[in-house]
Amino acid sequence: MTEPTEPTTDDPNTTAADRTPPSVAIVDAKTPGNVGTIARAMKNFGFEDLLLVDPPELDPDGEAYGFAGQAREDILPNATELSFDELAESYHTIGCTAVTNEDDRSHMRYPYSTPADLAERLPTIEAPTALVFGRERVGLTNEELARIDEICAIPASEDYPVLNLGQAATVTLYELRTLTLPADGTQLPDLERTRAPEPTLDRLYDQWGALLEELNHPDEKRDKTMRMLRRVFGRADLTEREANTLLGVLRRATERPAED
Template sequence: MLSNIRIVLVQTYHPGNIGASARAMKTMGLTDLVLVNPRCYPDSEASRLAAGAEDVVDGARVVTSLEEAVADCVQVVGASARLRSLPLPHFDEPEAMARELVSHAADDPVALVFGRERFGLTNDEIRCCSHQVSIPANPDYGILNLSQAVQVLAYETFKAWRLRPESEFRHSRPAEERQPTREQLDHFHAHLSRVMQASGFLTQPHARTEAQLQALFARAQPNRKELSLLRGLLRSLEESATGD
């Protein structure tokens, strides 16, 4: 199950932070590392600071977008220290986040996403996530190094995995009851956007309206069967409009 838990680093500037993050991961049994447009990779500094976790660094996958990094994940949690106006579900406590993440990881890939060293994740990148999480810290100095943040959340995840109720993982959930992947949700939201525009509900791009609807479905967490039902409803509305 730990192999289904992915760490995603977005546009890491210092290659040493890749190695230190890999070390933090390996101490907690995590091995799936994805790098989104790193400034320098591969790099000897990353390997040096991995300090025994060079296999995690060497096995890292490099992609060009966060969407690509998390397309197959059913839950994507963005680590963010900043308060945001985006209405995504937010975990105030990493422990609660980790329990839910581990539960989903029993059947499908999930991801923890970390942004740039200097200013973290952009709002557009947060919109690629299903949830946000913050690490409680000293309000007068709550600054964590990237690899330190990875270590804290990796530890909470490993702890949740160790303490998980065995009864929850004796049988895999049926596919239709599991959460949709981010790619499936993206297709749904694109479909919803087309129907809203064709119906006249949206007469011009309304980023805020669409973001609020995305947040609504993120909170509702429809399973794959329910999402298929919603897609069927949208197709029916399209066919009805065409028939008229």
């Protein structure tokens, strides 16, 4: 593990998109496996800076590295160990905790933001930030929360809102992935679709009309049926390939009765 270094505030002319993504801090984790799980989630969603307060022994041949996946190569061995005092003094801290039904009469765990709220607001904070996760069983103590700058909680069932440490970190980092991953920086293909040109769609509708006529669809229902088909395909935003495929199927269906 590396020694703690004093984070530096970005240049005032730096845009939000250029700012350093939040660090991820784990306070007093009891099991090395949870540290490895969180490191893996960081790798999944583009976070790099792991901070450890009173961590367990992280044996390179042990559970933490076994659970970390590819994060064993960089995030885990480059983690910074520091005290809670150093964490609270050097970062804008966001304590992640379960909602405890407190309201504005208590300021220990209220008000809070959801991870989705943070994804919109964190880029406006011009200071090094850290997402702080507590212990497996008790999370962050009230004394620690008193020194945290703000609270984050994951919306969950009122009957059982408590997530385990690895789950909470993974959900939070997923929601904040827009701070670290460019739109084209995931394994998913580009979802932008090119709508089929209008002449192709017109031929598709003409072919539908020809099929209805071939099937002796009642004259009084054809206009209503064609209007419905136009609206269905209009909502679908067919690509050119999809429209041409449907056009070919409809042609075969239209010609089939004449072949019998």
